[in-house]
Each structure stands twice: as C-alpha cells, then as structure tokens.
Amino acid sequence: MMSNRVSVFRKEHFNAAHRLNNPNWSDEKNERVYGKCNNFNYHGHNYDLIVKLTGEVDPETGYVYDMKLLSDLIKEQILDRFDHKNLNLDTEEFKDLNPSAENIAIVIHQILREKIDPTFDLKVLLYETERNYVEYPTN
Amino acid sequence: MMSNRVSVFRKEHFNAAHRLNNPNWSDEKNERVYGKCNNFNYHGHNYDLIVKLTGEVDPETGYVYDMKLLSDLIKEQILDRFDHKNLNLDTEEFKDLNPSAENIAIVIHQILREKIDPTFDLKVLLYETERNYVEYPTN
Amino acid sequence: MMSNRVSVFRKEHFNAAHRLNNPNWSDEKNERVYGKCNNFNYHGHNYDLIVKLTGEVDPETGYVYDMKLLSDLIKEQILDRFDHKNLNLDTEEFKDLNPSAENIAIVIHQILREKIDPTFDLKVLLYETERNYVEYPTN
Amino acid sequence: MMSNRVSVFRKEHFNAAHRLNNPNWSDEKNERVYGKCNNFNYHGHNYDLIVKLTGEVDPETGYVYDMKLLSDLIKEQILDRFDHKNLNLDTEEFKDLNPSAENIAIVIHQILREKIDPTFDLKVLLYETERNYVEYPTN
Amino acid sequence: MMSNRVSVFRKEHFNAAHRLNNPNWSDEKNERVYGKCNNFNYHGHNYDLIVKLTGEVDPETGYVYDMKLLSDLIKEQILDRFDHKNLNLDTEEFKDLNPSAENIAIVIHQILREKIDPTFDLKVLLYETERNYVEYPTN
Amino acid sequence: MMSNRVSVFRKEHFNAAHRLNNPNWSDEKNERVYGKCNNFNYHGHNYDLIVKLTGEVDPETGYVYDMKLLSDLIKEQILDRFDHKNLNLDTEEFKDLNPSAENIAIVIHQILREKIDPTFDLKVLLYETERNYVEYPTN
Numbered sequence: 001m002m003s004n005r006v007s008v009f010r011k012e013h014f015n016a017a018h019r020l021n022n023p024n025w026s027d028e029k030n031e032r033v034y035g036k037c038n039n040f041n042y043h044g045h046n047y048d049l050i051v052k053l054t055g056e057v058d059p060e061t062g063y064v065y066d067m068k069l070l071s072d073l074i075k076e077q078i079l080d081r082f083d084h085k086n087l088n089l090d091t092e093e094f095k096d097l098n099p100s101a102e103n104i105a106i107v108i109h110q111i112l113r114e115k116i117d118p119t120f121d122l123k124v125l126l127y128e129t130e131r132n133y134v135e136y137p138t139n
Numbered sequence: 140m141m142s143n144r145v146s147v148f149r150k151e152h153f154n155a156a157h158r159l160n161n162p163n164w165s166d167e168k169n170e171r172v173y174g175k176c177n178n179f180n181y182h183g184h185n186y187d188l189i190v191k192l193t194g195e196v197d198p199e200t201g202y203v204y205d206m207k208l209l210s211d212l213i214k215e216q217i218l219d220r221f222d223h224k225n226l227n228l229d230t231e232e233f234k235d236l237n238p239s240a241e242n243i244a245i246v247i248h249q250i251l252r253e254k255i256d257p258t259f260d261l262k263v264l265l266y267e268t269e270r271n272y273v274e275y276p277t278n
Numbered sequence: 279m280m281s282n283r284v285s286v287f288r289k290e291h292f293n294a295a296h297r298l299n300n301p302n303w304s305d306e307k308n309e310r311v312y313g314k315c316n317n318f319n320y321h322g323h324n325y326d327l328i329v330k331l332t333g334e335v336d337p338e339t340g341y342v343y344d345m346k347l348l349s350d351l352i353k354e355q356i357l358d359r360f361d362h363k364n365l366n367l368d369t370e371e372f373k374d375l376n377p378s379a380e381n382i383a384i385v386i387h388q389i390l391r392e393k394i395d396p397t398f399d400l401k402v403l404l405y406e407t408e409r410n411y412v413e414y415p416t417n
Numbered sequence: 418m419m420s421n422r423v424s425v426f427r428k429e430h431f432n433a434a435h436r437l438n439n440p441n442w443s444d445e446k447n448e449r450v451y452g453k454c455n456n457f458n459y460h461g462h463n464y465d466l467i468v469k470l471t472g473e474v475d476p477e478t479g480y481v482y483d484m485k486l487l488s489d490l491i492k493e494q495i496l497d498r499f500d501h502k503n504l505n506l507d508t509e510e511f512k513d514l515n516p517s518a519e520n521i522a523i524v525i526h527q528i529l530r531e532k533i534d535p536t537f538d539l540k541v542l543l544y545e546t547e548r549n550y551v552e553y554p555t556n
Numbered sequence: 557m558m559s560n561r562v563s564v565f566r567k568e569h570f571n572a573a574h575r576l577n578n579p580n581w582s583d584e585k586n587e588r589v590y591g592k593c594n595n596f597n598y599h600g601h602n603y604d605l606i607v608k609l610t611g612e613v614d615p616e617t618g619y620v621y622d623m624k625l626l627s628d629l630i631k632e633q634i635l636d637r638f639d640h641k642n643l644n645l646d647t648e649e650f651k652d653l654n655p656s657a658e659n660i661a662i663v664i665h666q667i668l669r670e671k672i673d674p675t676f677d678l679k680v681l682l683y684e685t686e687r688n689y690v691e692y693p694t695n
Numbered sequence: 696m697m698s699n700r701v702s703v704f705r706k707e708h709f710n711a712a713h714r715l716n717n718p719n720w721s722d723e724k725n726e727r728v729y730g731k732c733n734n735f736n737y738h739g740h741n742y743d744l745i746v747k748l749t750g751e752v753d754p755e756t757g758y759v760y761d762m763k764l765l766s767d768l769i770k771e772q773i774l775d776r777f778d779h780k781n782l783n784l785d786t787e788e789f790k791d792l793n794p795s796a797e798n799i800a801i802v803i804h805q806i807l808r809e810k811i812d813p814t815f816d817l818k819v820l821l822y823e824t825e826r827n828y829v830e831y832p833t834n
Contacts, residue, residue, distance in 0.1 A: 005277045006241045011270040015546065017434035017461040017503075022755060033756060035763060041503035044434040044461005046546050054277045060161060061172060062239030067271050068174060086434075086458035100757030102701045121277075129432065129463050131706040132762050138700045138749045138816075139278060139834060144833045145797045150826040154407065156295035156322040156364075180364035183295040183322005185407050193833045199717060200728060201795030206827050207730060225295075225319035260833075268293065268324050278834060283555045284519045289548040300616060311617060313624060332555045338439060339450060340517030345549050346452060378618030380562045399555075409567040410623050416561045416610045416677075417556060417695060422694045423658045428687040471694045477578060478589060479656030484688050485591060538694075556695060571824070573712040573739040573781075597781035600712040600739005602824050642712075642736035685710065685741050 007054040007121075008064045012074045014083035017044040018099040021088075042086060047104070048127035049078065051112065055120040065120065077111050101128040105136040146193040146260075147203045151213045153222035156183040157238040160227075181225060186243070187266035188217065190251065194259040204259065216250050240267040244275040285332040285399075286342045290352045292361035295322040296377040299366075320364060325382070326405035327356065329390065333398040343398065355389050379406040383414040424471040424538075425481045429491045431500035434461040435516040438505075459503060464521070465544035466495065468529065472537040482537065494528050518545040522553040563610040563677075564620045568630045570639035573600040574655040577644075598642060603660070604683035605634065607668065611676040621676065633667050657684040661692040702749040702816075703759045707769045709778035712739040713794040716783075737781060742799070743822035744773065746807065750815040760815065772806050796823040800831040 019042045020034040030038045037043070051074055055064045085091060087099040093107045105126040116122055127133040158181045159173040169177045176182070190213055194203045224230060226238040232246045244265040255261055266272040297320045298312040308316045315321070329352055333342045363369060365377040371385045383404040394400055405411040436459045437451040447455045454460070468491055472481045502508060504516040510524045522543040533539055544550040575598045576590040586594045593599070607630055611620045641647060643655040649663045661682040672678055683689040714737045715729040725733045732738070746769055750759045780786060782794040788802045800821040811817055822828040 003276065004245065006244060007274040007277045008241065009272045009274070013546070015460050015462055017459040020757065024755075033761075036501035039501050039503070039507070041506040042434040042459055042461070043432050043501040043503065044459070044463075045432055046461075046463040057239075057241045057245070060163075062159065062237035062242045064241055064273075066172075084453035084456050084460040086456070086460065089458040090456070098757035100752075102703065102752045102759055103757045105701060106699065106752070129430070133704045134759075135702040135704070136700075137698060138702050142832060143801065145800060146830040146833050147797065148828045148830070152407070154321050154323055156320040175362035178362050178364070178368070180367040181295040181320055181322070182293050182362040182364065183320070183324075184293055185322075185324040196795075196797045196801070199719075201715065201793035201798045203797055203829075205728075223314035223317050223321040225317070225321065228319040229317070268291070281554065282523065284522060285552040285555050286519065287550045287552070298618065302616075311622075335517075335519045335523070338441075340437065340515035340520045342519055342551075344450075376618035378613075380564065380613045380620055381618045383562060384560065384613070411565045412620075413563040413565070414561075415559060416563050420693065421662065423661060424691040424694050425658065426689045426691070474656075474658045474662070477580075479576065479654035479659045481658055481690075483589075569824070571738050571740055573737040592779035595779050595781070595785070597784040598712040598737055598739070599710050599779040599781065600737070600741075601710055602739075602741045640731035640734050640738040642734070642738065645736040646734070685708070 004057045004059075005054060006057050006064050007052050008067065008070070009050055009052050010067055010070045010074065011048060011050045012071065012079060014047050014049065014079050015044065016047060016082050016085050016087050017042040018087040018094070019043070020098055020100060022098065042088070045128050047082075048133075049074065049108065050125040050127075052123040052125070053116065053120045054123075073112070073115055077115060078108055081111075101126055101132065101134045102136070105134045109136050143196045143198075144193060145196050145203050146191050147206065147209070148189055148191050149206055149209045149213065150187060150189045151210065151218060153186050153188065153218050154183065155186060155221050155224050155226050156181040157226040157233070158182070159237055159239060161237065181227070184267050186221075187272075188213065188247065189264040189266075191262040191264070192255065192259045193262075212251070212254055216254060217247055220250075240265050240271065240273045241275070244273045248275050282335045282337075283332060284335050284342050285330055286345065286348070287328055287330050288345055288348045288352065289326060289328045290349065290357060292325050292327065292357050293322065294325060294360050294363050294365050295320040296365040296372070297321070298376055298378060300376065320366070323406050325360075326411075327352065327386065328403040328405075330401040330403070331394065331398045332401075351390070351393055355393060356386055359389075379404055379410065379412045380414070383412045387414050421474045421476075422471060423474050423481050424469050425484065425487070426467055426469050427484055427487045427491065428465060428467045429488065429496060431464050431466065431496050432461065433464060433499050433502050433504050434459040435504040435511070436460070437515055437517060439515065459505070462545050464499075465550075466491070466525065467542040467544075469540040469542070470533065470537045471540075490529070490532055494532060495525055498528075518543055518549065518551045519553070522551050526553050560613045560615075561610060562613050562620050563608055564623065564626070565606055565608050566623055566626045566630065567604060567606045568627065568635060570603050570605065570635050571600065572603060572638050572641050572643050573598040574643040574650070575599070576654055576656060578654065598644070601684050603638075604689075605630065605664065606681040606683075608679040608681070609672065609676045610679075629668070629671055633671060634664055637667075657682055657688065657690045658692070661690050665692050699752045699754075700749060701752050701759050702747055703762065703765070704745055704747050705762055705765045705769065706743060706745045707766065707774060709742050709744065709774050710739065711742060711777050711780050711782050712737040713782040713789070714738070715793055715795060717793065737783070740823050742777075743828075744769065744803065745820040745822075747818040747820070748811065748815045749818075768807070768810055772810060773803055776806075796821055796827065796829045797831070800829050804831050 020037040087094045105124045109124045159176040226233045248263045298315040365372045387402045437454040504511045522541045526541045576593040643650045661680045665680045715732040782789045800819045804819045
C-alpha cells in the first residue's frame with residue numbers, strides 16, 4: 001500500500017544586505033576569493049526562501065501541516081530576524097560566520113528545526129538570485 | 140557505468156473551485172481549522188500540475204516517454220475531470236474527501252498510476268498557489 | 279526639462295470562485311457563449327492584481343506613493359472583499375454583474391479610485407491566469 | 418500606412434545595498450516614513466532593470482537597435498556603476514539623493530539618455546522586488 | 557463618465573529556428589553585424605507571443621473579446637504557420653525578410669490585423685528570450 | 696550531528712536549433728514518432744540549464760563551490776559548444792545521437808563530470824520549454 005507521506009512547500013521572501021569576508025585573510029585574498037561579493041560597504045539581495053516539510057497527511061484535516069501556521073512560523077523566526085537587515089552587522093548568527101547562501105540555509109534550517117516537531121522532515125531552499133540557489137540538507 | 144535513467148517532467152494547468160470542510164466537526168471548529176478556506180460558497184485556484192516520470196531512455200527514440208502522449212494522458216485523465224469544476228460538488232473523488240492540495244495530489248497520483256506502465260516511477264507536484272505547493276510521493 | 283512623474287506598481291494576489299452566466303439567456307446560450315466558464319457549481323482562479331499609480335516624485339521622500347500604504351489600501355479595499363470568496367454569491371459588486379476579468383478590473387478601479395487622491399493616475403491590471411489578463415483603463 | 422516604429426526591451430540585473438533616510442529629518446520621522454527601509458546598517462535588493470527603446474526598424478538589419486550593443490551599454494554605464502555596491506556610500510549619484518526605486522529609475526534614465534541617440538525614445542522599468550516596481554518616464 | 561474600454565491580453569507560445577543574414581552583404585559583414593545570430597545552420601528560440609486587443613466591454617457578455625476565440629485565431633493564423641518551423645526556409649513571410657524579433661512582430665501584426673475587426677486596437681509583444689523582447693506598434 | 700553537505704544550483708541559458716530523426720526509420724515512421732519535432736528544416740528552443748553540485752561547505756570560504764567558477768565552467772564547456780548552434784549539424788556530440796532533451800542532459804552531464812572533482816555529486820536539469828524538462832541522473 002502507498003504511504004500517505006506528502007511534502008508541503010511554503011515560499012517566503014526577505015531582503016537583506018551582506019558582505020563575504022574572512023577576517024583571517026589579507027584584503028587581497030578576500031578580494032581574490034570573493035570578488036564583488038567582498039565589497040567593503042555591503043551589497044544586497046532579495047532572498048526567496050522555500051521551506052519543505054514532509055510528513056503524513058492527517059486524515060481529519062487533509063493537511064500535512066497548516067500552511068498558515070508554517071507561514072507564521074517562518075515570519076516570526078526568520079523574516080523578523082533577517083528581513084531588511086544587514087546580515088553581518090545586525091544579526092547574532094552571522095557575526096562570526098560568513099553569510100554565504102550555503103551558511104544562511106544551514107542557519108535557517110537550525111532555527112526552524114527546533115520549532116518543528118521531529119516527526120517532520122525539514123529541508124530549506126534559498127534563492128540568492130534567480131540563477132544561484134542552494135538546498136540543505138541534501139537528499 | 141552510468142545508468143541511462145532520466146526523469147522527465149510535464150507541466151499542465153487547471154482552474155477549479157473548492158472548499159475545505161470536515162462534516163464531522165462543528166462550524167466553529169471548521170472555521171478555526173480552515174480559516175478562509177472554509178468559506179461556505181467556495182473559492183478557487185489556478186492549479187499548476189507537474190507530472191514526473193522516471194525511466195530508461197529508449198535508445199531508438201531518445202525518449203523516456205513521449206511528452207505528447209504524457210500531455211494527452213494528463214488532459215484526458217485529469218484536466219477533463221477537474222478543470223473548471225467545483226471539486227467538492229462536481230467530482231466523485233472529493234465527494235467525501237477534503238480537496239486539500241495534499242489529497243488532490245494523492246488522487247491525481249492514483250489516477251495516473253493506473254494508466255502508466257509500472258516500470259516508470261511516477262511523482263506528482265501540485266501548486267495551489269505560487270507560494271504553496273505539495274509533492275507526492277516523497278523521496 | 280524632464281518631468282519627475284513616475285509610475286509605481288504594486289502586485290497583490292487573491293483567490294476566488296466565480297461563474298459566468300447571463301440570467302437573461304437560455305442555458306443553451308450561456309453554455310455556448312461561456313463554455314466551461316459557465317459551469318453551474320463555479321470554478322476558481324488565483325488572481326494577480328497589479329495597481330499602477332502615476333504621479334510626481336515627492337522630493338522630500340523620494341516616493342510617488344508609500345508602497346506600504348498602497349499595499350495596505352489594496353488589502354483593505356480589495357483583498358478583504360474578494361479573497362477566498364465566491365464572487366457571484368458572496369459580494370455585492372457581482373450580484374448582478376458578470377464577474378468576467380474585464381468587469382472585475384473595472385470594479386476594482388472604481389473602488390480604488392475613490393480612495394486615491396485624484397492627482398494620481400490609476401490603472402489596474404488583472405491576471406485571471408498567466409495567459410489571460412486585462413488592463414483598465416486603456417492608454 | 419503603418420509606421421515601422423517598434424519598441425525593443427532588454428532586461429538586465431544588479432544587486433545592491435541601500436538605505437532610505439532624509440538627513441533633514443529626525444530619526445523618529447525617518448523611521449515613521451521609511452519603516453524597515455530606514456535600517457541603519459542598510460539592506461539590499463536584486464534589482465531587475467528593463468530598458469525600452471523605441472525607434473524605426475532599419476530595413477537593412479531588421480533591427481531597431483543592436484541588442485548586444487544595448488546590453489553592453491547597460492553593463493558599462495549601469496551595472497559597472499551599481500552592481501554589488503552600496504548605493505548610499507559607494508556611488509556619486511546617491512550621495513545626496515535618496516535611493517528610492519523612483520530616484521534610481523530617474524538616475525538610470527539620465528545616464529543612458531546621454532549615451533543613446535535622441536531619435537530613440539527611452540524608458541526605464543526598475544523592479545525592486547517582484548511586487549514593487551517603477552517606470553520612468555510615464556506615457 | 558469613465559469609458560468602458562478595456563485591453564485584454566492572450567499569451568501563446570511557439571518554437572522555431574531562424575538565422576539572421578542579409579544576402580546583399582559579404583559573409584564578413586553579416587558576421588560582424590549579426591554575430592552568433594548569423595550561424596549558417598540556424599539556431600532557435602521558444603517565442604512567447606502576447607496579443608493585446610483594446611475595445612469596449614460588451615454589456616451582455618462582460619467580454620471585450622472571447623479569449624477562446626482569440627486563442628483559436630492565434631493558433632490558426634500564427635502557431636500553425638510558425639511553430640516548429642524554420643522561419644527562413646519553411647515560411648513565405650521570411651523568404652526575403654530577415655526574421656528579427658522586430659520583423660516577426662510586424663508580420664504577426666499584419667496577419668492578425670486582417671482577421672480582427674478594426675474597432676479593436678491591436679498590439680503584439682514578442683519575447684525572443686526572457687531578456688529580449690519587442691512591441692509593435694508603439695504607443 | 697548534521698552533515699554540512701549542501702547542494703548549490705547555477706542556472707544558465709542557451710539557444711539552439713535541432714531536429715529529431717532516426718536515420719534507420721522510414722520518413723513515415725519518423726513523422727509518426729516525432730511529429731512536429733521531425734520538421735526537415737529544424738526548429739529551435741531557448742534551453743534553460745540548471746547544474747546542481749552537492750558537497751561539503753568549506754569552513755574557510757562558506758562555499759561548496761565558487762559559483763563564478765561554476766558559471767565560467769558551464770560557459771566554456773557547454774554554452775560555447777551549443778549556444779546559437781544547430782545541434783544536429785554543428786556539434787560532434789549529436790552527429791549520430793538524437794538531440795532529445797534526455798540525450799542533451801546526458802551529454803551535458805558527461806562533459807561536466809570530467810571537469811568537476813568526483814567528490815561533488817553532479818546533476819543536470821534541462822528545460823526545453825517551460826512545460827517540458829528533464830533531470831539526469833535520477834535520485
């Protein structure tokens with residue numbers, strides 16, 4: 001018999017400034033490795049965030065997870081923290097961690113993982129631009 | 140040696156009305172659980188449906204599956220059944236089943252699964268809106 | 279010298295059910311004219327609404343119109359009225375008016391026109407699907 | 418006889434940080450007017466820029482304007498100046514001008530206008546997000 | 557009193573091969589002017605075509621133009637002619653005319669203009685790629 | 696402890712002409728199997744290519760793979776080879792292999808696999824149109 005596990009996806013959006021820089025490196029090495037992303041005064045992105053939850057469909061509601069609650073959770077935990085912020089200067093999470101798309105996705109996963117029942121699988125997709133995006137964890 | 144299994148995807152589209160409601164619950168509970176989706180007179184969506192088939196590439200045709208045939212199959216089996224319909228009132232499938240995105244995806248999978256040779260893996264993605272979508276079965 | 283008039287656009291979204299039907303016509307004529315859109319039990323759409331305002335840039339703010347206020351106005355006046363509703367049964371505006379995309383755009387324009395200072399030009403774009411949309415008024 | 422004037426559009430993309438702030442106002446007023454866009458340490462966007470040129474089709478080439486040249490011109494004049502920059506701190510243009518979407522569009526228009534033959538009409542569309550965008554000049 | 561003129565838009569799609577080449581020029585000049593678009597053996601595109609009609613809303617139907625009829629007209633007149641074709645070799649229209657996006661839009665306009673009542677204004681948008689598109693006629 | 700493996704995706708774009716034809720078949724069979732895709736003089740597509748790499752985040756850079764290098768590699772190895780080309784006539788790879796989306800994805804995977812360190816998992820998604828796309832290898 002087929003399982004009734006379904007994945008549900010919710011897409012949200014935030015705008016933030018960031019800069020890639022490794023303080024243990026010389027300015028030259030930072031520029032060589034990060035190129036324009038090392039710009040001293042920051043640049044920014046419209047980040048598209050997709051959160052994927054996998055679990056059993058509740059036969060009473062027909063839902064895996066209430067998408068309104070998932071949207072509210074993402075707003076509270078992620079958008080209120082990162083939207084219209086400078087990730088390097090305005091957040092605890094990236095004070096000592098490079099805000100690359102990879103690291104932002106891992107951090108978002110950590111934050112949400114603690115708030116979502118472990119019976120659900122959780123995955124995070126983060127679009128830095130329409131052409132560059134990341135997924136965590138991997139299959 | 141690498142396998143020659145490839146996944147092919149076909150996107151189709153239908154428009155339908157629906158309402159989420161559990162007849163075993165009070166009106167108050169239905170409103171609390173489903174919010175605006177419980178609206179008595181129905182609301183509606185443009186559903187985007189993506190069907191994914193995985194199988195071996197036929198060395199003669201270069202195809203996993205003829206996309207014209209897949210498109211025709213989806214039109215016959217799914218769009219003719221659900222497009223421009225009220226899912227709750229006009230369909231057998233959702234007479235006693237809540238037409239949540241999760242359940243619609245499971246139903247579409249069941250219908251197509253019987254028409255597609257079991258040598259192909261089959262997966263269904265259903266977009267209720269650009270920001271809410273589901274996938275069945277899960278990996 | 280160049281004028282400093284700029285057009286600003288805000289995109290919002292609502293989901294609704296509707297049915298096209300002219301009560302003065304026979305069932306046969308309604309079916310012939312409206313096809314699937316005449317389905318007795320309604321069908322539905324994800325409507326994308328784009329509101330365009332044209333006016334002078336305020337030299338103090340750099341804004342033509344505060345986009346947060348415009349978004350709030352659209353939510354109050356349009357989304358609260360039409361989102362997750364059956365346009366034919368749940369609204370005053372379409373009790374005796376066919377909820378075609380054309381008429382919905384005209385109605386939205388009328389509602390917003392009264393709430394927006396006449397120094398601004400106002401235009402409404404309404405997407406019924408990604409492939410069918412309308413604009414009112416015309417240039 | 419129909420004219421052979423055609424409009425051609427080229428879409429490009431840049432990422433930048435900015436902050437909206439009027440130095441003549443108190444901090445309280447800046448926060449009240451600009452909300453999150455006033456964040457002290459900047460935030461950022463993926464800006465989509467569409468440049469529209471209108472002119473006669475050259476009967477020899479079939480072109481209104483060579484799109485490769487237009488793309489190169491936008492890269493040289495706009496992307497090299499603004500991409501991966503902090504608009505407030507790293508550019509001459511917005512040292513004393515609020516980098517609102519409206520003002521950015523006007524500035525881009527001024528820069529390109531000087532480089533494009535006056536026989537062509539020129540219009541600029543700038544998307545700050547998918548849901549907020551501006552057009553200059555207006556029709 | 558506001559006019560009841562509304563613009564309606566219908567989006568269709570075709571795939572075609574083409575090559576830009578002026579037979580009066582040397583090979584060198586063709587290569588210099590058209591670059592990669594001059595490739596001897598052709599290249600191709602997924603063209604997105606948007607047809608815009610402007611006219612009065614019929615008070616009986618609520619329609620400016622029946623979108624099903626418009627879609628059928630575009631299929632018959634444009635897609636059957638150009639879809640999955642080599643524009644240079646397989647069509648009458650571009651035997652002696654460079655199939656640039658500008659010229660394709662003008663040709664599509666001419667073909668449709670004869671089939672659509674002159675009480676309607678007609679405009680054609682043609683996307684050669686997501687980033688290069690044209691509009692005819694101009695405002 | 697969670698792994699620090701992340702998938703990164705880079706989207707690129709190329710335009711090409713192709714024709715599906717099996718030289719071992721009669722013209723009738725080719726037409727029956729491939730339909731419009733068998734058109735003698737070729738047709739074409741805007742192909743969207745997404746390359747997915749999975750590997751460990753480098754703690755020094757915060758990167759799985761430098762997206763600038765990945766983009767350059769795709770340009771050198773894939774776009775320079777296939778962009779604005781006739782796949783059947785202008786390339787070695789499809790001289791004797793049908794350029795179906797499935798086969799193009801397998802060929803792109805082979806080419807890139809040799810250039811990318813085997814510690815990275817590699818997957819290719821290829822969009823022939825917005826509604827038809829393929830993925831290789833499968834999960």
